[in-house]
Amino acid sequence: MSDEAKTAELTALQAALAAEHAAVYGYGVVGGRIDRRRQSEARTAYDAHRARRDALTRDVRDLGGQPVAASAAYALPFPVPDAAAAVRLAARLEERVAGVYADLVRAATGERRGSAAGALREAAVRAVRWSGESVAFPGLAERSSGEETGAAGATPSASASVTP
Secondary structure (H helix, E strand, O other), X not given: OOHHHHHHHHHHHHHHHHHXXXXXXXXXXXXXXXXXXXXXXXXXXXXXXXXXXXXXXXXHHHOOOOOOOOOOOEEOOOOOOOHHHHHHHHHHHHHHHHHHHHHHHHHOOHHHHHHHHHHHHHHHHHHHHHHOOOOOOOOOHHHOOOOOXXXXXXXXXXXXXXXX
């Protein structure tokens, strides 16, 4: 692998890791607001994002990088006062995660590319389950609304910025 390809893959891995950190945080909010009948679904998604986060941390280290740290807090893309807003947040988290995994699919090769494609598929399926809507090509930037939120729909809060 060329140095340029390795750098591109490492950058995409770090972005996916940052998105997974934000998704784990976001699902903490979702879990606190979601109604009882969907709590199991939220817990399953939370666990899946934690597992992906841990795998990405190992992948970054395998490529010689220092894994990006989670922020202490994230600014959500909108207020989440009730179960309906929690469902919208869960869908947004999954759509954003799908986007970063699409980038990782483009940058990665071999087994890591297959894993990224699987993560993209899983996020897209969860997004459909939460939103009830699907798109032809999940994760593509062209369907982005142009909002200024981070990769997983939440940005680190100003007071929780972490400097490497």
